[in-house]
Amino acid sequence: MVRWIAALVGLAFAGVLAIALVITVWGVATDSTPKIWTGAPKSAETEFHHEHPRDAGLSSAGVFGKFDKQQLQRGFQVYKEVCSACHSLKYVAFRDLTGLGYSEGQVKAIAASFDNIPSVNPDTGEPATRKGVPADRFPLAFANDIAARAANNNAIPPDLSYMTRARHGGADYVYSLLTGYQDQPAALLKEFPEAKTPTGLHFNPYFANLNIAMPPPLKSEGQVQYSDGTKPTVDNMARDVAAFLVWTADPNLETRHQYGFFAVIFLLCSSVLAFGAYRNIWRDVKH
Amino acid sequence: MSFPWANHYEPKQPFMRWLDEKLPLPRLAYNAVGAGYPVPRNLNYFWNFGVLAGAALAIQIVTGIVLAMHYHSDAASAFSSVNGTIMRDVNAGWFLRYAHANGASMFFIVVYTHIFRGLYYGSYKAPREMVWLLGVVIFLLMMATAFMGYVLPWGQMSFWGAQVITGFFSAIPGIGETIRVWLLGGYAPDDAALNRFFSLHYLLPFVIAAVIILHIWALHIPGSGNPTGVDVKGEQDTVPFHPYYTAKDGFGLGVFLLLFAALVFFFPDMLGHPDNYIAANPLQTPAHIVPEWYFWPFYAILRSFTSDFILPAKLWGVLAMFGSILLLFFLPWLDSSPIRSNNYRPKARTAFWVLVADVLILGYCGGSPADPVYVIVAQVCSAYYFLHFLVILPWIARTERPVALPNSITEAVLAGKGGTSPAETALAH
Numbered sequence: 157m158v159r160w161i162a163a164l165v166g167l168a169f170a171g172v173l174a175i176a177l178v179i180t181v182w183g184v185a186t187d188s189t190p191k192i193w194t195g196a197p198k199s200a201e202t203e204f205h206h207e208h209p210r211d212a213g214l215s216s217a218g219v220f221g222k223f224d225k226q227q228l229q230r231g232f233q234v235y236k237e238v239c240s241a242c243h244s245l246k247y248v249a250f251r252d253l254t255g256l257g258y259s260e261g262q263v264k265a266i267a268a269s270f271d272n273i274p275s276v277n278p279d280t281g282e283p284a285t286r287k288g289v290p291a292d293r294f295p296l297a298f299a300n301d302i303a304a305r306a307a308n309n310n311a312i313p314p315d316l317s318y319m320t321r322a323r324h325g326g327a328d329y330v331y332s333l334l335t336g337y338q339d340q341p342a343a344l345l346k347e348f349p350e351a352k353t354p355t356g357l358h359f360n361p362y363f364a365n366l367n368i369a370m371p372p373p374l375k376s377e378g379q380v381q382y383s384d385g386t387k388p389t390v391d392n393m394a395r396d397v398a399a400f401l402v403w404t405a406d407p408n409l410e411t412r413h414q415y416g417f418f419a420v421i422f423l424l425c426s427s428v429l430a431f432g433a434y435r436n437i438w439r440d441v442k443h
Numbered sequence: 444m445s446f447p448w449a450n451h452y453e454p455k456q457p458f459m460r461w462l463d464e465k466l467p468l469p470r471l472a473y474n475a476v477g478a479g480y481p482v483p484r485n486l487n488y489f490w491n492f493g494v495l496a497g498a499a500l501a502i503q504i505v506t507g508i509v510l511a512m513h514y515h516s517d518a519a520s521a522f523s524s525v526n527g528t529i530m531r532d533v534n535a536g537w538f539l540r541y542a543h544a545n546g547a548s549m550f551f552i553v554v555y556t557h558i559f560r561g562l563y564y565g566s567y568k569a570p571r572e573m574v575w576l577l578g579v580v581i582f583l584l585m586m587a588t589a590f591m592g593y594v595l596p597w598g599q600m601s602f603w604g605a606q607v608i609t610g611f612f613s614a615i616p617g618i619g620e621t622i623r624v625w626l627l628g629g630y631a632p633d634d635a636a637l638n639r640f641f642s643l644h645y646l647l648p649f650v651i652a653a654v655i656i657l658h659i660w661a662l663h664i665p666g667s668g669n670p671t672g673v674d675v676k677g678e679q680d681t682v683p684f685h686p687y688y689t690a691k692d693g694f695g696l697g698v699f700l701l702l703f704a705a706l707v708f709f710f711p712d713m714l715g716h717p718d719n720y721i722a723a724n725p726l727q728t729p730a731h732i733v734p735e736w737y738f739w740p741f742y743a744i745l746r747s748f749t750s751d752f753i754l755p756a757k758l759w760g761v762l763a764m765f766g767s768i769l770l771l772f773f774l775p776w777l778d779s780s781p782i783r784s785n786n787y788r789p790k791a792r793t794a795f796w797v798l799v800a801d802v803l804i805l806g807y808c809g810g811s812p813a814d815p816v817y818v819i820v821a822q823v824c825s826a827y828y829f830l831h832f833l834v835i836l837p838w839i840a841r842t843e844r845p846v847a848l849p850n851s852i853t854e855a856v857l858a859g860k861g862g863t864s865p866a867e868t869a870l871a872h
Contacts, residue, residue: 158776158777159776159777159779162770162773162777162832162833162834162837163833163834165766165770165833166829166830166832166833166834167830167833167834169763169766169825169826170826170829170830172748172752173747173748173822173823173829174826175750175752176747176748176749176750176752176756177819177822177823177826179749179750180815180818180822184819219709246527247523247527247531248531249531249532252531314721318526318720318721321712322717322718322720326717407531408530408537412709412711413708413709415538415708416704416707416709417708419704419708420704420705423704424701427694427697427698430690430693430694430696431694431697434690434691434693437686437687438690438691441484441682441687442484442857442861443484443486443682443856443861
């Protein structure tokens with residue numbers, strides 16, 4: 157009885173699936189523009205979006221990856237002088253900056269250089285601002301989302317704390333995006349004239365819908381003055397800030413790799429010993 | 444129950460004798476996972492996964508309890524309590540978080556292997572039906588726990604996953620939407636939903652632990668199965684669990700932890716989704732909403748039902764998705780063949796491997812965007828999934844001619860075929 161009912165249920169599900177299958181196949185077969193692979197008709201996005209970012213070649217990549225602290229400091233400088241005008245870093249605290257190789261005194265000075273930490277005037281109770289201390293997190297770039305939208309053509313500049321982990325491609329994506337601004341290709345405009353980049357947006361083939369609200373932030377060599385002799389080309393600035401954002405998103409990367417190295421060695425040895433114990437205990441039992 | 448030749452617990456120290464009279468816990472452990480439990484001598488490495496699943500649950504509970512000390516179940520601060528506090532400020536908080544998130548994946552890898560081991564070796568058959576039924580209950584509880592746990596960090600995928608999964612209830616005709624709103628405590632996932640998910644996510648692992656105790660209890664009545672599927676005939680067929688299988692499980696645990704550590708320390712994001720590092724935003728739908736990898740096959744089945752035939756497509760999808768798991772409750776009676784191990788069932792064995800491929804393909808489709816090619820493949824594979832369990836396997840059980848079985852476990856062992864694994868059997872044919 158169970159088996160008869162089961163067979164009927166099974167055939168019912170399979171039958172409904174067969175109908176759905178025929179309809180799906182029919183839909184694909186009769187479509188004037190076959191779209192079996194993409195599900196969407198050809199568009200500027202499907203044809204001109206660069207899905208795979210270019211390799212930023214960072215030292216933090218890979219299983220044995222380590223930070224290049226000099227590069228992190230340069231990246232922080234780019235963030236502070238360029239990105240921070242619009243983008244917050246709200247999960248990162250000034251005290252974390254010791255991870256970039258700064259001394260505690262330097263961190264204190266960096267924190268104090270931010271004089272817009274929200275506070276309360278102790279005499280009047282009115283909202284006020286004060287200088288930062290190492291325990292503070294980076295201040296917001298805008299007081300709230302409405303202010304952010306108002307200042308940025310109705311787009312909210314996202315927080316950058318986790319940017320390199322919140323996008324496919326990570327640091328490579330950030331690096332490619334920053335260096336990927338270009339004029340719209342003639343082929344694109346010829347094939348999809350309606351996809352012309354609207355005023356106020358900027359064409360970037362690494363951005364999912366090709367038109368990004370952020371104007372090119374790194375425009376010319378020397379926009380940031382590096383003190384360590386590195387040439388501040390657009391490419392270097394983009395790579396350095398990408399490296400810095402790997403650190404903000406994953407400040408424990410080096411510790412993690414270090415612990416992991418010891419954990420793997422330890423477990424490898426324990427497994428070998430455990431295997432020996434197992435073979436030893438079973439030596440007289442054929443199995 | 445146990446075999447008559449099982450070792451007996453004899454406390455030697457006066458304190459242990461005193462304890463045994465008042466509260467015989469050591470005796471319980473001795474008989475359950477000690478020298479007092481005789482186990483077939485021919486178990487292969489696939490029999491390690493039960494213990495590994497227990498270890499995975501223990502890791503989840505321990506890491507989870509500590510994480511809960513730092514977590515806020517509040518929609519406004521949940522994301523920052525995880526990504527701001529736990530990942531940055533709590534000592535080794537990043538380790539706990541990665542271990543807990545990847546621990547869920549390891550738990551599912553182990554449990555899926557355990558389930559397929561059961562399917563191949565007929566572990567669901569008499570006299571172990573109750574072990575199987577309780578196992579399916581554990582699996583369902585695990586899925587609920589994992590889903591609710593994924594919602595807690597309140598990232599984009601957390602929020603939209605919760606939106607999609609709780610949307611299943613709105614497929615119920617008429618009263619569905621009312622039920623959904625009642626369960627969520629609002630029209631969309633928010634504080635009310637997050638708090639009840641957190642509460643249940645903390646509760647269910649202990650329910651799982653309780654059902655695991657029943658699962659092991661039910662197993663100990665007939666005793667463990669084995670790769671030949673032949674019953675234990677005498678003392679020569681078994682060895683005591685301790686030290687024989689404790690040693691083997693120790694080695695298995697080492698390898699398990701090795702893979703786990705590699706994931707946690709070197710590839711912590713490999714099985715996650717980048718969108719979950721973006722705080723939940725009810726106004727912005729992600730381009731592709733995908734659940735965690737361990738739900739992909741079921742998600743593929745859900746999405747395969749695209750036509751409104753008598754019932755709405757969505758209702759078909761939800762029925763099929765739940766049905767695909769609930770049918771496992773009937774498996775002991777669907778497969779009526781008295782032969783347990785697929786090593787001796789050529790046709791059932793072929794069907795088993797087709798099922799493995801089928802589920803893997805379903806998983807791949809479920810993790811891909813709903814483009815026509817994936818929908819078409821998933822429709823074919825979903826149909827096979829149901830036909831396999833509900834039509835093909837019962838039919839094979841009635842018509843197949845099994846290969847000759849060994850007379851006993853020891854005979855198979857002495858012939859060098861005691862613990863033949865699925866791969867060895869497949870290669871030999």
